[in-house]
Amino acid sequence: MEWEKGLILRYDLQRFAKDGPGGEKTEPATEKKLREAREDGKVVKSRELTSAFDLLVLFLILKIFISSVGNGFIGVYNYVYKLMPDFVRANAIECSVQEVTSFLQNVYIEMLVIAAPFFAFGVAITLVISIIQVGWKVTLKPLKPRGDKFNPINGFKRILSKDSVFELIKSIFKIFIIIYVAYTSVKDEADNIFVLYDIPLNQALALCGDVIINAGLKISLVYLVVGLADFVYQKRRFNEDMKMTKQEVKDEYKNTEGNPEIKGRQRQRMREASRKRMMQDVPKADVVITNPTHLAVAIRYDAEVSRAPVVVAKGEDYLAQKIRELAKENHIEIVENKPLARMLYANVDIGAEIPPELYQAVAEILAMVYNAKNR
Numbered sequence: 001m002e003w004e005k006g007l008i009l010r011y012d013l014q015r016f017a018k019d020g021p022g023g024e025k026t027e028p029a030t031e032k033k034l035r036e037a038r039e040d041g042k043v044v045k046s047r048e049l050t051s052a053f054d055l056l057v058l059f060l061i062l063k064i065f066i067s068s069v070g071n072g073f074i075g076v077y078n079y080v081y082k083l084m085p086d087f088v089r090a091n092a093i094e095c096s097v098q099e100v101t102s103f104l105q106n107v108y109i110e111m112l113v114i115a116a117p118f119f120a121f122g123v124a125i126t127l128v129i130s131i132i133q134v135g136w137k138v139t140l141k142p143l144k145p146r147g148d149k150f151n152p153i154n155g156f157k158r159i160l161s162k163d164s165v166f167e168l169i170k171s172i173f174k175i176f177i178i179i180y181v182a183y184t185s186v187k188d189e190a191d192n193i194f195v196l197y198d199i200p201l202n203q204a205l206a207l208c209g210d211v212i213i214n215a216g217l218k219i220s221l222v223y224l225v226v227g228l229a230d231f232v233y234q235k236r237r238f239n240e241d242m243k244m245t246k247q248e249v250k251d252e253y254k255n256t257e258g259n260p261e262i263k264g265r266q267r268q269r270m271r272e273a274s275r276k277r278m279m280q281d282v283p284k285a286d287v288v289i290t291n292p293t294h295l296a297v298a299i300r301y302d303a304e305v306s307r308a309p310v311v312v313a314k315g316e317d318y319l320a321q322k323i324r325e326l327a328k329e330n331h332i333e334i335v336e337n338k339p340l341a342r343m344l345y346a347n348v349d350i351g352a353e354i355p356p357e358l359y360q361a362v363a364e365i366l367a368m369v370y371n372a373k374n375r
Contacts, residue, residue, distance in 0.1 A: 027243060027244045027249050028243060030244065033244065037242060042238075044231075044235045046234050049133070049231045052227035053227070054125055055216070055223055056223075056224060057121055058118060058122065059217045060217070062118075063213045063217070066206075066209050069114055070205060072113070073114065075110065076107060076110045079106070079107070170230070173226075174223070177219075182219060186211065192211070196208070275319070278314075281298070281312040282298050282327060283326065284312060285313065286299060286301055286369060287299050287332065287335055287366060288334045288335070289336075290335070290341055291320070291336075291341045291342065292336040292338070294316055294317065294320065295341045295345045296315055296320035296327075296341070297314040297348075299354070299362060301366060309353065309354050310353050311344060311348045311350055311351070312351070314344065314348075314350060333369045335368070337361070340361050
């Protein structure tokens with residue numbers, strides 16, 4: 001049929017490539033993409049590692065300051081029960097709201113003083129570990145409201161994603177590890193725990209504190225191993241997520257550095273403009289030193305302008321031929337000197353003075369040219 005002859009199907013093979021258009025993500029992330037990800041709050045960070053250090057420091061501080069903490073609680077205990085009779089008069093409570101408020105404020109202040117070192121060290125350790133993991137850069141982009149966060153479909157996708165399943169398995173594993181370590185730690189102290197009823201209160205409290213702190217330190221060390229493993233996993237996963245396709249790398253290069261073809265044409269135009277200016281200076285030269293056919297260097301000397309002769313043009317092969325032809329048209333002397341031509345071409349840029357070690361050789365040629373022209 002007639003319509004069948006003009007039927008053309010157009011399709012993009014990249015649509016069938018792995019990971020969508022551009023192919024598989026096999027290229028490491030560029031500095032630009034990593035910088036943009038960091039500004040968006042996407043960094044390698046393990047919450048487990050931070051929590052492990054917080055927990056470890058908490059029990060270490062508790063072990064160091066256990067005596068002062070115990071004395072502080074005993075002081076609060078004595079303060080509370082010392083004032084109790086003042087609130088009970090004739091078997092009836094006859095105290096005002098102001099008195100109760102003042103009493104509770106004093107208790108809260110004493111408790112806050114006891115807990116202050118733990119809060120201070122906790123905040124400091126969290127900040128230090130976070131800086132070690134991701135460095136110091138404050139960004140507010142993650143706090144900006146985004147429409148996809150309020151989309152229930154996206155919410156269900158996040159809940160049912162493989163990352164959520166992994167986090168669930170990791171949480172169950174952590175709970176199991178913590179329970180196991182805590183159980184074994186308390187079990188090792190079973191003989192001491194059974195004598196709590198037979199020892200004074202202070203000794204019983206000290207024993208309970210030792211059991212809790214030792215179990216906490218063991219749990220913290222195990223948790224620290226889990227945190228380090230999680231950090232390694234998070235870093236590997238981040239690097240995989242940040243990978244780019246070859247097409248994405250090319251597009252980014254074009255956007256940042258410009259299209260290579262356009263830049264190539266620009267460099268070509270710049271070279272042509274520079275060559276044109278150079279050829280315009282050839283008629284002003286005093287002499288052209290050649291190889292004789294491979295290289296050509298045009299030299300001009302004006303004592304009022306420069307201290308030494310200046311290379312006004314140079315070229316090889318085709319450009320050298322053009323310099324020689326232009327020199328002949330303008331009656332400029334052409335002198336063959338292979339070593340000097342090679343030295344000038346390789347070591348002196350256009351518009352630059354010749355180096356002192358070449359003064360003698362160039363001066364002899366200029367003197368010969370000046371004598372020939374009665375200058």
